[in-house]
Amino acid sequence: MSNSTFRTAVIHTPGGPDSIDIIEVPVTEPGRGEVRVAVAAATVNPVDVAVANGVFHAIGAVQQPKHTGLGWDFSGTIVAAGPGVDLAPGTRVAGLIGGVDRDFGTYAEQLVVAVADVAVVPDGLDLVDAATVPLNGQTAIQIVELLGRAPDGGNRLLVTGAAGAVGGYILAFAQNSGWRVTGLARPEDEEFVRALGADLVTDTTPGWDAVADTATLQGEALELVRDGGIFVGVLPEDVPAPIRGIRTGAIMAHPDGAKLAELLARTASGELPARVHSVVPLDRVVDAHKTVAKGGVRGRYVITP
Ligand SMILES: NC(=O)c1ccc[n+]([C@@H]2O[C@H](COP(=O)([O-])OP(=O)(O)OC[C@H]3O[C@@H](n4cnc5c(N)ncnc54)[C@H](OP(=O)(O)O)[C@@H]3O)[C@@H](O)[C@H]2O)c1
Known part of the structure; x- marks a missing residue:
């Protein structure tokens, strides 16, 4: 330089x-x-x-x-x-x-x-x-905002790619919006997923109230959502068409200095890894x-x- x-x-x-x-x-x-x-x-x-x-x-x-x-x-x-x-x-x-x-x-x-x-x-x-912190923390916040508060009686959220950078943050954040969170991850990721207060699955099973699809399984993940549930993806250029009354959407990460300041403070305190x-x-x-x-x-x- x-x-x-x-x-x-x-x-x-x-x-x-x-x-x-x-x-x-x-x-x-x-x-x-x-x-x-x-x-x-x-x-x-x-x-x-x-x-x-x-x-x-x-x-x-x-x-x-x-x-x-x-x-x-x-x-x-x-x-x-x-x-x-x-x-x-x-x-x-x-x-x-x-x-x-x-x-x-x-x-x-x-x-x-x-x-x-x-x-x-x-x-x-x-x-x-x-x-x-910035990209994946802010992406996870936006995904949880798009999911919204968990509806009464229908709060089972599956996060695919739960051991990934975005997925890990969603595990931590979605519980504050009333979701009961399960992560789809590899068997060797069990300790990480459970340490963030989530349950673990290593195979895809259907019937979830909502799926946050950070593993980009797309159509396969949409199939896991119950009728009338929610699908949120990470590929805005490729949002699956709604089926069976499922609301589908995807986020496109955008900068937000104020939210990032909170994420950095929570990382500095050791609350977020x-x-x-x-x-x-x-x-x-x-x-x-x-x-x-x-x-x-x-x-x-x-x-x-
Ligand atoms: N739209 C946006 O603004 C935006 C913003 C941020 C990220 N993204 C996208 O979001 C996606 C996730 O990003 P990331 O940074 O979290 O990626 P990452 O850290 O690589 O995490 C992806 C995770 O998914 C796991 N995975 C993939 N297939 C799986 C399966 N069938 N079962 C269980 N786990 C599986 C991977 O495990 P293995 O490594 O073992 O395969 C990995 O742990 C990427 O496609 C990224 O480009 C989009």
Whole structure:
């Protein structure tokens, strides 16, 4: 990195992990309501693997003329603040940038982002741990909001992919909305699922009042919902058509600095787990993507540029 450029990982032509390129791009100054952050940590999420594989290019959801940015959540330190920002340089923050159609991402040494989308990282919370929170914590909050309060007499919620990053948070949050939560996970995930106060199933059985489908089983998961129940998915571009009176929907994660601040505080206190698999430098991002793409990883790969 020079004073005028910084390194970032992008996709020019999608084709899997080996199509990730690390390039130098010009530093930009923050505008009104924006901050420039020196990124300390960014996580590898399944959506980044899908972007590198060209999943979103193939359906026309990415229209970038030059290159596509990778990375959704980050933590770091503010190095410059635009007009109208009351956070000073030196403040530690974390945040989320959403959407797949953008030329920049959080796999980068620097990032310019709206201050409304970040939250201050509490003292005592490590920046690597903080980077694991924004995308999946906020996604889980939005899923639980879409599920709504559990109806009287019909509060059995199945969370598929319960040992995953989003699924784990849903286990923790949905109980506060009156749901009796069961996680569908691998047998080896039993301790994790039960520690969050949920029951475990390792096979799909039907008859649930609601299913939150973070394992993207889609039609198979819809079949598990009772007549008139609720299905909430994580693929907004592929929401199953309603059947048997089931309400179907999906969320698209969006940043919310205020909610993120609460999540970070609950992580700092130890109430919510910060799940880190490995910490790797930006130069090893291709290896991280290859491992995540195979499945079976618990906790996030965290990239430190
Ligand atoms: N729409 C949005 O805004 C949004 C936001 C965040 C995430 N997402 C999507 O949500 C999904 C989950 O994300 P994540 O970060 O939680 O992924 P993750 O950490 O990889 O978790 C997925 C979990 O599902 C498990 N799984 C898959 N098939 C299963 C099955 N048949 N039975 C039991 N467990 C199964 C996986 O286990 P194994 O590893 O053992 O296979 C893994 O533990 C991804 O597709 C992601 O792209 C969407």
